[in-house]
Amino acid sequence: MKSLLLLAGLGVCFQPQDSTLEKIEREVSAIVEKARKSSVTITASYTVEFEPRVQVTESMTLSGLVYTADGYIITDGSALENAKEIVVALPDGKKLQAQLIAVDRRTSIAVLKVKAEGLTPAILADPKEVKQGIYAIVVGNQLGMKASSSIGFVSGLGRTIQVGGRRYEDMVQMTTPVTLGDCGACVVNSRGQCVAMVNSGYNAQAADIESLGILKLFGKDTSDFTSSGPNTTSFATPGSTIKFVVDRIIKHGKMVRGWAGLAVKSIDDGVRAQLKIKDGQGVEVTSVDRTGPAAKAGLKRRDIILTWDGAAVTDPKMLKKMVIELEAAKTVKIMYLRGGAPFEVELEVKIEP
Amino acid sequence: MNCEEIRDLLALHVGGETHENERIAIEAHLPGCMACRCAFDEYRELRAQMSEMKDGTAPNGAIESIWPRVRAEILPGEKKTGRIVAMEWLVRAAAVVVIGIALGYSAMQVTKRAPGAAPGTVANDPSLMPGPNAREAGSGGGRWGNGAGMINQVPLGGGRRGPKAPGNPYLPRVEKILDGDESEF
Numbered sequence: 001m002k003s004l005l006l007l008a009g010l011g012v013c014f015q016p017q018d019s020t021l022e023k024i025e026r027e028v029s030a031i032v033e034k035a036r037k038s039s040v041t042i043t044a045s046y047t048v049e050f051e052p053r054v055q056v057t058e059s060m061t062l063s064g065l066v067y068t069a070d071g072y073i074i075t076d077g078s079a080l081e082n083a084k085e086i087v088v089a090l091p092d093g094k095k096l097q098a099q100l101i102a103v104d105r106r107t108s109i110a111v112l113k114v115k116a117e118g119l120t121p122a123i124l125a126d127p128k129e130v131k132q133g134i135y136a137i138v139v140g141n142q143l144g145m146k147a148s149s150s151i152g153f154v155s156g157l158g159r160t161i162q163v164g165g166r167r168y169e170d171m172v173q174m175t176t177p178v179t180l181g182d183c184g185a186c187v188v189n190s191r192g193q194c195v196a197m198v199n200s201g202y203n204a205q206a207a208d209i210e211s212l213g214i215l216k217l218f219g220k221d222t223s224d225f226t227s228s229g230p231n232t233t234s235f236a237t238p239g240s241t242i243k244f245v246v247d248r249i250i251k252h253g254k255m256v257r258g259w260a261g262l263a264v265k266s267i268d269d270g271v272r273a274q275l276k277i278k279d280g281q282g283v284e285v286t287s288v289d290r291t292g293p294a295a296k297a298g299l300k301r302r303d304i305i306l307t308w309d310g311a312a313v314t315d316p317k318m319l320k321k322m323v324i325e326l327e328a329a330k331t332v333k334i335m336y337l338r339g340g341a342p343f344e345v346e347l348e349v350k351i352e353p
Numbered sequence: 354m355n356c357e358e359i360r361d362l363l364a365l366h367v368g369g370e371t372h373e374n375e376r377i378a379i380e381a382h383l384p385g386c387m388a389c390r391c392a393f394d395e396y397r398e399l400r401a402q403m404s405e406m407k408d409g410t411a412p413n414g415a416i417e418s419i420w421p422r423v424r425a426e427i428l429p430g431e432k433k434t435g436r437i438v439a440m441e442w443l444v445r446a447a448a449v450v451v452i453g454i455a456l457g458y459s460a461m462q463v464t465k466r467a468p469g470a471a472p473g474t475v476a477n478d479p480s481l482m483p484g485p486n487a488r489e490a491g492s493g494g495g496r497w498g499n500g501a502g503m504i505n506q507v508p509l510g511g512g513r514r515g516p517k518a519p520g521n522p523y524l525p526r527v528e529k530i531l532d533g534d535e536s537e538f
Contacts, residue, residue: 043520046388046391047388048388048391048392049356049388058391058521059520059521060520060521060522060523061520061521061522061523062522062523062524076525078384078525079523079525082386082388141522142522143522144520144521144522158533159530159533160530160531160532160533160535161527161528161529161530161531162527162528162529162530162531163525163526163527163528164383164384164525164528165380165381165383165384165528166384167531167537169533169536169537178524179522179524180522180523180524181520181522181523181524182522182524183523183524183525198524199525200524200525200526200527201524201525201526201527202526202527202530203526233527235527258538259538260538262537262538263535263536263537263538264535264536265532265534265535265536266534286535287537316534316535316536317536319536319538320536320537320538323538324538
């Protein structure tokens with residue numbers, strides 16, 4: 001009996017152990033499997049009229065994710081604004097007509113609604129856990145192939161990019177390869193939680209060639225390459241922005257955010273020293289929308305905003321948050337410096353048109 | 354500009370032949386208009402395919418005589434300016450492309466034509482005729498130019514290198530990386 005127990009014990013001891021790579025493989029596979037349950041395929045159709053009698057129907061395929069169990073789906077809205085018909089293919093393959101609730105142009109987030117119950121929503125990660133270096137696993141529709149996945153890391157946060165002539169702030173930068181069809185795909189971390197949603201890809205090689213003008217000499221456009229070539233860096237909308245925008249759209253039926261009509265940045269060290277402003281205090285106005293509330297209040301470029309509605313302004317993102325989180329117009333008192341002299345003014349923050 | 358005016362210019366825009374004000378108008382219009390973007394993508398793809406077909410050099414004198422007429426026919430109401438003269442190198446390049454397209458396209462169709470078809474009937478090939486079903490039949494229905502008299506209809510399905518992904522999968526491209534410290538609100 002003792003011999004048998006000894007043998008069994010030895011068997012347990014000498015059982016081959018999984019290598020670290022095998023463990024990682026298993027973990028990644030489980031994460032992808034989990035994320036696939038919330039991943040959807042979105043097909044948008046458009047009528048393209050070349051001439052009065054020549055009409056063709058074009059379609060585009062992108063990715064999306066389930067936001068609520070009762071049928072709210074989110075995706076990137078840059079391709080959906082003029083869509084004639086939107087169809088969502090659920091993870092089980094069922095296809096449903098979707099209603100476009102709204103597209104937020106500032107973030108390009110679109111909220112769709114399908115008639116469905118019991119869907120598996122993506123779980124948004126705690127914004128504090130979204131850091132440089134964490135895994136960024138994309139589950140999308142690469143080249144139209146359903147629920148494809150790719151893996152990389154979050155390589156930067158708080159990036160600002162221009163896509164289709166529009167400016168997108170506070171984006172997540174990733175090393176994860178993304179390609180056509182991945183737009184709107186869920187980016188998950190090592191816990192399988194959604195940290196971001198794919199927005200766009202950047203092809204550094206094409207950008208380099210473009211800067212040398214080589215492509216144009218050969219009559220090529222860089223987009224000939226970037227549309228199908230590999231994107232060396234990808235960008236995604238962070239989960240915190242997704243939650244803010246989508247919750248607002250679901251609540252109001254459209255995006256509602258405060259608007260001051262200005263752009264600000266951190267104060268340069270030289271300016272700070274010259275005006276004797278303490279570290280971590282104030283932001284510099286870089287531009288003012290001529291039709292916006294800030295212009296109406298008399299703010300100008302190079303003004304230094306010190307306080308906003310009684311609170312000390314420490315950085316641009318903090319001030320932006322204070323403004324955009326408003327759901328109704330509000331008059332606030334602002335203290336600012338112009339040419340070193342302090343001023344105070346009232347500004348009516350409006351709801352962005 | 355409305356969609357119709359934009360689409361009249363798209364063929365020129367993909368070749369970088371538009372005037373500065375036209376280019377600005379098109380680039381401002383495209384992000385907000387999916388239909389025009391689809392049309393733009395068609396032209397761009399067509400151009401990419403055609404640039405692969407170009408071969409040889411244009412006959413002497415052909416460049417100067419053809420391109421101004423091409424542009425005049427595409428945009429009949431446009432006044433001629435000194436810009437065309439100033440952009441002579443561009444005109445030469447464009448004319449080479451146009452002639453190359455014609456030669457390459459004809460060669461491609463000759464090799465594709467069914468046995469027994471009479472030579473010189475490319476323009477009458479039913480698969481190249483415009484119509485809503487052309488695309489469904491897999492031959493495409495893209496239009497190059499607007500009555501330029503050289504090539505009216507070209508198939509988008511033929512001559513493509515490599516497989517095409519199903520359903521036009523979508524991912525926009527980043528145009529610029531901007532200063533991340535600045536916030537607009």
